[in-house]
Amino acid sequence: MISYTIRRILLIIPTVFFALSFLFFLLFALPGDITNLIVGGADRNVPQEVIDRAAERYGLNDPLIEQFGAYWQRTVQWDLGDSYLSGRSVNELLGEKAVNSLRLGIWAILIEIVIGISVGMYSALKRYSIGDKITTVVTAGASAIPVFVLGFLLQYAFAVYPNKHDWPEWMRLRTSRMGPNEWDFFFIPGSVEQLRYLILPAFALASVSTALTARMTRGSMLEVMRADYMRTARAKGLRERQIVLRHGLRNAMLPVITLIGIDLGTVIGVAVLTETTFSWPGLGSEIATSVDSRDLPVVLGLTLAVVLVYAFVNLLVDLSYAFFDPRIRLGGGESK
Amino acid sequence: MRLKRRGMKLLALFLGLSLVAAACGDDDDGDEGSEGTDGTEETTDGDESEGVGGGEFIDLGTIVGDPLEHIDPALNTTLDAFQVITALYDGLTDTGIDEDGNPAIVPDVAESYEANDDATVWTFQIREGVTFDNGEEVLPSSFAAGWERASDPEFAGDYSYLFNFIEGGAEKLAGEADTLAGVEADDEAMTLTVTLAEPYSNFDAVAGFQLFMPMPKEATEADDFSAWENGIMIGNGPYKMESPRTSTEIVLVKNEEWAGNAEGETFDDRLDRIEFRVSADPDTAYNAFEAGEGHNANIPPALVEQAQADYETTLDSLFLGSYHFVFNDRNPLVGGEENLALRQAISLSIDREDINTSVYNGSRTTSTGIVPEGIPGWTEGICEFCAYDLDAAKAKYQEWVDAGNTQTEPIPVQFNADAGHEPVVAIMVDNMKAAGIDAVAQPMVGETYFSDLADGACVFCRSGWIADYPAYDNFMYDLFHTDALDGNNYGFSNPEFDALVEEGKRTPDKDEQAELFNDAERILLNDATMAVPVNWYRGDYVYDPERVAEFPQEFGIIRWERVRLAE
Numbered sequence: 001m002i003s004y005t006i007r008r009i010l011l012i013i014p015t016v017f018f019a020l021s022f023l024f025f026l027l028f029a030l031p032g033d034i035t036n037l038i039v040g041g042a043d044r045n046v047p048q049e050v051i052d053r054a055a056e057r058y059g060l061n062d063p064l065i066e067q068f069g070a071y072w073q074r075t076v077q078w079d080l081g082d083s084y085l086s087g088r089s090v091n092e093l094l095g096e097k098a099v100n101s102l103r104l105g106i107w108a109i110l111i112e113i114v115i116g117i118s119v120g121m122y123s124a125l126k127r128y129s130i131g132d133k134i135t136t137v138v139t140a141g142a143s144a145i146p147v148f149v150l151g152f153l154l155q156y157a158f159a160v161y162p163n164k165h166d167w168p169e170w171m172r173l174r175t176s177r178m179g180p181n182e183w184d185f186f187f188i189p190g191s192v193e194q195l196r197y198l199i200l201p202a203f204a205l206a207s208v209s210t211a212l213t214a215r216m217t218r219g220s221m222l223e224v225m226r227a228d229y230m231r232t233a234r235a236k237g238l239r240e241r242q243i244v245l246r247h248g249l250r251n252a253m254l255p256v257i258t259l260i261g262i263d264l265g266t267v268i269g270v271a272v273l274t275e276t277t278f279s280w281p282g283l284g285s286e287i288a289t290s291v292d293s294r295d296l297p298v299v300l301g302l303t304l305a306v307v308l309v310y311a312f313v314n315l316l317v318d319l320s321y322a323f324f325d326p327r328i329r330l331g332g333g334e335s336k
Numbered sequence: 337m338r339l340k341r342r343g344m345k346l347l348a349l350f351l352g353l354s355l356v357a358a359a360c361g362d363d364d365d366g367d368e369g370s371e372g373t374d375g376t377e378e379t380t381d382g383d384e385s386e387g388v389g390g391g392e393f394i395d396l397g398t399i400v401g402d403p404l405e406h407i408d409p410a411l412n413t414t415l416d417a418f419q420v421i422t423a424l425y426d427g428l429t430d431t432g433i434d435e436d437g438n439p440a441i442v443p444d445v446a447e448s449y450e451a452n453d454d455a456t457v458w459t460f461q462i463r464e465g466v467t468f469d470n471g472e473e474v475l476p477s478s479f480a481a482g483w484e485r486a487s488d489p490e491f492a493g494d495y496s497y498l499f500n501f502i503e504g505g506a507e508k509l510a511g512e513a514d515t516l517a518g519v520e521a522d523d524e525a526m527t528l529t530v531t532l533a534e535p536y537s538n539f540d541a542v543a544g545f546q547l548f549m550p551m552p553k554e555a556t557e558a559d560d561f562s563a564w565e566n567g568i569m570i571g572n573g574p575y576k577m578e579s580p581r582t583s584t585e586i587v588l589v590k591n592e593e594w595a596g597n598a599e600g601e602t603f604d605d606r607l608d609r610i611e612f613r614v615s616a617d618p619d620t621a622y623n624a625f626e627a628g629e630g631h632n633a634n635i636p637p638a639l640v641e642q643a644q645a646d647y648e649t650t651l652d653s654l655f656l657g658s659y660h661f662v663f664n665d666r667n668p669l670v671g672g673e674e675n676l677a678l679r680q681a682i683s684l685s686i687d688r689e690d691i692n693t694s695v696y697n698g699s700r701t702t703s704t705g706i707v708p709e710g711i712p713g714w715t716e717g718i719c720e721f722c723a724y725d726l727d728a729a730k731a732k733y734q735e736w737v738d739a740g741n742t743q744t745e746p747i748p749v750q751f752n753a754d755a756g757h758e759p760v761v762a763i764m765v766d767n768m769k770a771a772g773i774d775a776v777a778q779p780m781v782g783e784t785y786f787s788d789l790a791d792g793a794c795v796f797c798r799s800g801w802i803a804d805y806p807a808y809d810n811f812m813y814d815l816f817h818t819d820a821l822d823g824n825n826y827g828f829s830n831p832e833f834d835a836l837v838e839e840g841k842r843t844p845d846k847d848e849q850a851e852l853f854n855d856a857e858r859i860l861l862n863d864a865t866m867a868v869p870v871n872w873y874r875g876d877y878v879y880d881p882e883r884v885a886e887f888p889q890e891f892g893i894i895r896w897e898r899v900r901l902a903e
Contacts (some may be wrong), residue, residue, distance in 0.1 A: 032783035039494060049509075050494050085405045086583075087562050093583070094680040152623065160626035176396075176615060177584060260358070276616040281584045285616060289402045 019307045020075070021299060024068060027296060035060050038084050055137040058084055071300070081303035085293055090301035093286070098268075098305055100178060101275070101282035104201055105267035106187045111206035112213050112260060119210075120217025120256075121249065125181040125289040127222065133213065142211035151204045151277035158200060173200050176279035189242065205271050209263045216259055220252040226249070253324050261317030264308040342561045348378055349517070387885025387900030389605025390590075395419075396621045396630035397877050398894075399614045403583040408565035409546035410486035411493035412619040415802060415892060420612060421546050423588055423896040424571035427459050428479065428528070428596070429544035437890055439656075439806040443598040444571070445474060446528070455537040455844050460528040460641065466595040468552040471574040476521035476528040479836065483516060484508075491561040494700075495547050503531045504701055517587060523805030535842040537849060539808040545805045551643065553747065565629055574897045610896065625714050627880065631901070632879040632887060637756070640697035643878040650875030650889035651699055654710035657802035657873035657892070658703060658811065661749070661764075663866050664794040666827035669747055678773070679865040680718040681732035682796070683721035685771035688726075692871055695759045700871040705857055706801075706811055710874040713808045713850030719861040722869055729771035746776040750797040752786075753779035757798055760870070794826055801875065810872040812837045816860055816867075827867045833859045836889060 028034060035055040055061045059070070074081060095216035119139070123132045142150075158173040170192075179197030184189030189195040224230065225248055233243045268283065275285035283302050290298040398419045408413040416702050428449070432442035443449060446460035466474040485491065487499045489511045499505030504517025518531035532539060541547070552570045555561070572595075575588035588610045596602035615621035618636040622643075625633035635643045635651070643649050656870040663679055665671040669699040672680060676882045701709065704717035749764050761777045768775040780788060789797055803810050814820055817837055818829040833856050840852035860866055875889040885902040888895040 030783075031781050033787060036787050037783055049497075053492070082381075084401070085568060088583075094718075096583070152619070155623045155627065159629075160623060163626065163628040170626070174629060175627045176620055177613060177628065277620055279584075279614065279616040279620055281614075286583070293402065293405075 001322070005315070008315050008318065011316075012175045012308070015311055016304065016307050017072075019071075020304055021068070023303055024071060024296075025064075027291075027294065027299060028064060032294070032296070034294045034296070049180070054084075068202045075300075075304065080304070081297035083290075085298075090297050092284075093298060094302055097281060097283045097286050097302065099270065100280065101218050101268045101284065103183065104198070104205060104271065104274075104280055104282060105244045105264065107198060107202035108267045108271075109208070109260065109264055110204040111202060112210045112263060115206075116210040116213025117217050117256065121221055121244075123214065123218040124225065125244065129169040132218075135218075137213035139214045142207045145207070147204055147207065147273045148277045150207055151200070151274065154204055155277075160218055172196070173223075174196045177199065178280055201280050202216055204277065205267055205274040209267070211260070213256060213259060217252060217256050219254050221248060224248050224252040250324055254321065256316055256326060258319055261313050261320075265306070268309055288327060307328075318325035341397055350617045351559060356900075367660070368418050374603070382548040385529050387898070387902050388403070388826050390608040390900040392609040392611065393607045393632075393884075393899060393901065394630035395610060395612045395632055396615055397634035398633045399586070399612050400621055400634055401616070406493070406565055406585065406588070407569065408493075408562075409549045410482075410491070410496075411565065412508050412559075413494045413894070418546060420586055420588070421549075421609065422573070422893055423575040424569060424573045425545040425546070425549040426466075426548050426573050426597075429540050431541075431544065431893075433890070437472040438712060438714070440712070441544065441806070444544065445598075446543075447598055449540060449543075451537070451844065452540070453844075455535045455539065455842060456532050458530045458539050459530070460530070460543070462528060463595070463598065464527045465524060466572060467762070468550075469591045469593050470552060470554070470570045471593065472552045472570075472573050475523045476526060477523050479528050479548070480516075480519050480521035481553070481556035482648060483519060483547075483550055484554050485556050485561055486547055486775050487516060488561065493547075494544075498542060498547055498804075500543065500614065501532055501534075501542060503538055505533065505879055515723045530840075537842060537844040538805075538809060539803040541807045544621075554759050558876050559817045562615075574603065575610060578609070584614050589613075597897075600733050600798035605900070606897045607899055607901070617704065620636055625880070627881075631884050632877050635697060635699070635878045637696050640699045648881045648884075648887070649876050649879075650735065650877045651893070653875035655802070655890050655892045656710050657800065658706050658708050658709050658869060659700070659800045659871045659873065660703070660798075661707055661796055661868040661870065662794065662799050662826045663796055663868075664792070665825050665829070665864075665866060667795045668744070670796055673829060674739070674741065675736070676865060677732050677736035678741070680721045681729045681736060681770055681771060682773060682870045683719075683861075684723075684725050684729035684732060685767045685773065686868060686870065687724045687767050688722065690767075691763050694763065696871070699876070701872055703869040705861060706815075706867055706869050707808055707853075707857060708803075711803065711806055711808055711811070712846065713853050714856050716848070717870055718854060718857050721862065724767075726771060733772050743774050748795050749775055749776035750778045750780055750793070750795060752798065754782055760797070777840035792827075796868075802892065806835060808850070809837060809841050812853055812856050812860070813841065826866065828860070828864065829862060832861060833864075839849060875898060 035051050039054045040052050082089055123135045126132050127156050139292040157173040159175045174197040179194050182194045185189045231249050272284040272288045275282040367392045398416050403418040407420050408415050424446050428446040429441050430444035434440040434624045447463040449460040460475050489506045504520040507513035508516050520529040554562050567580050574594045576591040578589045579589040590608050590796040618634055622633045663670045690703050694702050704722050751761050765775045765777050773798045818834050836852050836856035840849050877889050879887045882903050885900040888898050
């Protein structure tokens with residue numbers, strides 16, 4: 001188990017290297033001269049002297065391979081550089097944005113786990129009931145509605161409409177930005193006002209994955225319930241509650257865990273649409289806008305963080321298999 | 337400067353939602369400038385404004401999309417950031433309003449100024465008692481030092497070419513001189529004397545531009561000029577920074593040290609605090625505005641009617657910007673004397689009213705020239721080929737055909753893709769086809785659009801311009817003169833036009849100057865027909881009258897000292 005973990009951690013190094021290197025060259029391969037875009041060439045005709053000056057300032061005149069070497073030399077020392085556009089330190093930007101993304105992501109995952117799994121189990125246990133049918137329709141709808149459409153609907157229903165109809169202040173939720181930035185234990189809203197800012201983006205971000213989790217839990221649960229060991233458990237006279245929770249749910253969780261693991265990486269790093277719709281100042285929207293303006297240090301620095309998060313989350317997911325399925329034993333190729 | 341904002345770029349980018357892009361994209365038109373201001377309706381007098389005094393204003397309409405790249409007046413190129421800068425800094429001159437509601441240059445930190453007879457030497461008398469918000473006195477040398485900083489070749493921003501107006505400016509920018517030879521500050525006599533490289537009678541308008549703001553010693557003596565805008569910038573305007581900017585907000589508070597304007601008005605009941613919030617896109621910002629989370633928003637074009645019905649808007653205010661299309665004189669399809677009738681046919685065939693109604697919900701002014709209403713010297717109806725006349729267009733086209741010409745391929749109507757221009761171009765292509773002219777829409781990659789044009793790719797291409805400062809030559813010279821600073825990409829080089837514009841720049845008499853510039857524009861639009869004006873921009877903010885009593889946006893610029901809350 002330990003040697004497996006170490007090997008997996010070491011594997012993260014080439015993963016990160018290839019991902020970032022690919023991105024580095026990809027950014028230079030995108031249409032448009034990178035220096036021209038940095039100085040605002042997408043919106044206007046920039047004098048050549050301005051472009052030349054910027055190229056000189058950012059070392060963009062050097063051969064690409066030299067720039068690539070210099071980039072990695074800095075990166076291995078965790079020197080992520082400064083934004084070309086604002087001059088702000090990418091490290092600082094990363095700290096600020098990652099924390100925001102993480103808080104939103106944690107809540108989305110919690111919603112996904114609590115609501116997704118509960119609804120899925122309910123559907124599986126009450127198969128073909130009215131509740132199951134309603135759940136099927138709702139989850140199909142939730143996974144089909146694009147996040148930004150849902151976001152706008154939620155904003156209208158819970159913020160714009162109440163405001164236009166003079167509902168009491170406490171009944172109105174907030175549509176944009178992060179609010180007062182008051183948190184307890186890192187992610188628990190420290191005030192009612194903070195909660196009002198969090199609710200809509202968290203539910204919008206969680207919507208699709210919650211629906212998928214519910215559907216997957218239902219399917220997986222139904223399959224497990226038919227398994228031989230379940231019949232054996234029943235034959236042994238175990239109580240239904242014990243059968244469902246200890247034998248059924250635990251076994252049904254494997255594919256769901258994988259899904260949630262992937263989601264964790266996604267909601268933290270690439271929640272672009274939700275972050276944009278709700279002006280939540282997170283990593284995803286920052287990366288997207290930086291790609292637009294070819295702010296290389298920001299794109300590469302923030303992506304590095306996202307890739308690392310992904311890699312570690314994947315590792316955790318794999319390790320958690322051992323807990324949920326005793327048949328899986330990780331380590332040294334000896335598992336049977 | 338550029339008009340950055342608007343443009344639901346992200347969603348359009350990721351989802352290819354053409355509908356959303358069309359509705360919300362608007363144009364991120366190139367360039368733009370802007371500068372001081374004042375002007376049009378909603379004017380209020382000094383301290384006698386309506387509404388309550390003080391209070392906190394939450395602005396949702398100014399910073400939309402990315403956070404501002406620069407807020408240092410030496411570096412900024414966008415109108416959005418200028419809305420912040422104008423609250424923080426006062427320049428030598430400002431743009432006031434004349435009796436016709438048009439912009440007029442008035443003294444600001446300079447209590448008076450004069451030029452010599454040939455407009456080569458300008459002397460500004462600086463007001464006594466004006467200070468920066470840290471208490472440092474604003475002296476002639478504060479301007480001189482600020483200009484030296486802004487023209488430092490290691491630091492100079494995109495607008496630094498404006499120092500070419502000043503003697504020795506070109507040399508300083510090229511690194512061949514240490515100082516601007518033409519600038520002389522006398523702190524005893526409180527005069528700033530500026531010698532220009534060439535006669536220029538509109539220098540008073542340029543002198544109020546953001547690039548020429550005064551700077552305190554803390555900025556001019558810093559080792560690293562570029563760090564200034566990431567800290568608390570010290571200014572001399574009605575507001576000062578409460579804290580360094582972040583990627584989500586910029587917060588300003590009342591500057592109690594502010595000396596007021598040149599007339600001595602101090603607007604004491606102005607807002608106490610202004611919070612500029614960064615919104616991810618125009619629709620999100622509008623939603624937040626409707627949810628009561630802020631006091632204003634930018635109006636997404638699709639919501640113009642709704643905004644007008646539900647709230648107050650600044651749509652009636654002038655903006656000093658032009659949206660137009662330009663022909664490439666070097667291109668055999670449309671350029672040259674032989675294609676004049678074809679170009680005139682195209683201009684006559686465009687239904688500008690339809691474009692304004694269908695695409696912009698009537699939120700712009702159908703234009704009758706390139707130079708927009710409000711620019712000193714503006715005359716209505718300069719363009720003879722800008723009124724929609726299908727029969728005349730067909731006749732002109734026939735005239736071109738009768739001269740022995742034929743179309744070998746459709747005329748591409750070019751535009752930067754995914755920036756909201758698609759529906760405009762669709763109407764234009766239909767219009768041209770109705771007049772018998774074969775045309776096709778040609779979207780071009782947005783990121784490289786302007787550099788492609790600079791490389792000569794334009795045939796019949798979209799363009800836009802918002803005044804850097806309210807001067808006729810800022811349109812005529814900067815866009816169409818043979819030596820246009822940004823490089824004349826359209827191949828238009830007309831000695832008669834150039835001579836008129838050059839003479840206009842030199843002529844101190846404003847009426848005479850206006851005639852010269854008007855004549856130049858007539859050559860551009862009528863004799864040569866090298867550009868097709870489409871519309872002029874108008875104000876674009878919405879605010880809730882229940883919470884905001886006054887929100888003057890004049891010539892594009894928000895007059896923060898006169899904004900008042902209603903409650």
